């Protein structure tokens with residue numbers, strides 16, 4: 324199957340074959356990242372613009388690194404230093420970036436749907452690096468890539484996502500990816516943050532932590548996304564931690580071979596205890612590292628790269 328998409332906007336719109344194709348291409352690039360010379364000329368002569376209008380550490384740096392490993396030129400623009408602070412619209416900013424001859428635009432924005440909007444007005448590929456509470460497709464792709472590295476097929480695997488599901492773009496992208504890959508997804512947290520409507524996406528909804536964690540092979544923690552909440556959804560952070568924080572005793576309920584994941588940033592001592600975040604079951608930093616190869620795959624494929632060539636070259 325050849326890759327036909329110009330943009331990466333959501334995981335919801337990807338087929339299972341497309342997800343597997345991105346993962347296979349990422350595996351090939353991961354091998355290249357293990358070599359002495361970690362660079363390939365695939366995007367030489369191309370200019371990629373990283374437009375991050377919301378804060379980021381991991382995603383922005385991983386896209387930057389991925390573009391450089393593919394030999395592209397990269398320009399990063401953030402909210403504080405862009406003319407959006409002077410009232411310029413997103414449309415004008417994006418059209419100016421295109422007029423400056425960029426070959427691809429990576430966008431993080433607080434408004435859901437902004438990458439789709441830009442994909443409709445620009446001629447260049449648009450990559451969603453997180454839009455509001457909607458989707459964070461490369462995060463879902465790197466999370467499922469990391470799970471596949473540990474378990475092989477995800478068919479029938481019990482994956483629990485614990486925390487603030489309602490306001491999480493990471494949760495939505497992971498639910499779409501995991502259900503397509505055949506995993507059994509359980510969402511757990513307070514009922515105010517884990518509404519029953521998520522059943523419509525093919526996940527099981529639970530508000531009972533012990534039952535949800537029982538025999539889970541993967542638990543993914545999510546922080547409380549205060550920046551997207553206009554009112555409090557539980558009495559206090561302390562109460563949240565006492566009811567739903569992952570600690571050593573609660574981690575005993577998991578499958579003996581379970582891995583612990585978190586997309587970051589972590590709020591230590593709130594959704595996860597430090598000894599678990601830094602412990603032997605944690606794959607949190609593996610997720611971060613895998614973010615480079617997965618984003619290399621996305622940039623390469625959306626620029627018209629041929630997957631078989633990346634795989635053969637690894």
Ligand code: CP
Nearest residue numbers: 379380381382586587
């Ligand atoms: N996981 C994630 O999106 O982290 P950043 O906000 O640091 O990019």
